[in-house]
Amino acid sequence: MDSTLTGQIAQLDTLDFTQLERVRQEALTTQAPWKAEYGAYQSGGWWTTSLMNASGDAGDVTIGDCAAQPTQLLEQMPATAALLAELGLNYMWVRLARLEANAFLWEHRDYDELEQVERHRLHIPLHTNTSAFLVTGGTKVHMAGGRIWRLTPTYAHGVCNLLGPDRIHLIADVYADDAYHRLARRPALHPTAAESLPTADPAVLAERLETARGMAALGYTEAAERMLLRLFYAYALPEGTVYDLIAELHTSLGDMEAATRWTTAKKHLLALTD
Structure with missing residues (x-):
């Protein structure tokens, strides 16, 4: 091992x-x-x-x-x-x-x-x-x-x-x-x-992000966030990828406040410094 x-x-x-x-x-x-x-x-x-x-x-x-x-x-x-x-x-x-x-x-x-x-x-x-x-x-x-x-x-x-x-x-x-x-x-x-865990193909992540956009458009924003967060348990991802995807989700929806909130959450949860 x-x-x-x-x-x-x-x-x-x-x-x-x-x-x-x-x-x-x-x-x-x-x-x-x-x-x-x-x-x-x-x-x-x-x-x-x-x-x-x-x-x-x-x-x-x-x-x-x-x-x-x-x-x-x-x-x-x-x-x-x-x-x-x-x-x-x-x-x-x-x-x-x-x-x-x-x-x-x-x-x-x-x-x-x-x-x-x-x-x-x-x-x-x-x-x-x-x-x-x-x-x-x-x-x-x-x-x-x-x-x-x-x-x-x-x-x-x-x-x-x-x-x-x-x-x-x-x-x-x-x-x-x-x-x-x-x-x-x-x-x-x-x-x-x-x-x-398997490595996530970029096409898979893009498909999941598009699915999350559809969920958010229907009003299921929290469920969309959680779906993306759970990718960490299914794929070997670069550190913080799930938080970047959620920030990208909100950016694409025009909600910059939420995007900033998740970027800040990434820094807090992963103890990152600027």
Whole structure:
């Protein structure tokens, strides 16, 4: 597997099945204050709740640098607390993230707003299905259960759950230390976990843009935008292409305000500088 890709997404250590099942049951049954946050990054249907953060409030889900402390939610989840303690990592923030069926996290980058120190994002899939996958580097990756995965979110990436059921991951943002480096000493990505997306022919993109124009002309502008955004999950595209297509859509319709809004959104979501 390409080392460039394993730098973006990789499998780390395996987890004990019995322990993982206890954590999964807690995630499925504990009453959690799920919050919809980062609305500009998603289609709707992506929810989070905090297990460790700065305030101890599970409803505080906007991540930031801190010395994380357990929330009241984690205190109700002893198996999850035991797993986190056993890993012995230096936690910045720990969340449960739930992605509903037919929900998308749009192409974006993370960490740009945080302090410039070494940190990593770990995913532990608790409840998932094969139609839920991550796209990074023009490759779709289904994060299957049984392992800890490392995502490098400073690369442009997006996530979708096409058919359901809900995908629930435990996500831990951690500061690099000896415990992390021991965990990540042998990153790997099994070939069956990754699938290269096809390159989009310019004629295909032109056809999709024309379809979007027709939808917008009928008053379905938001649906047209979402159709273009979803191309990121079907084709290997140059970074930011879907946002450029939406800006081009609005320019062709004479709506320069909307075109500028999407050009600005591209810079924000992909952490681009002028």
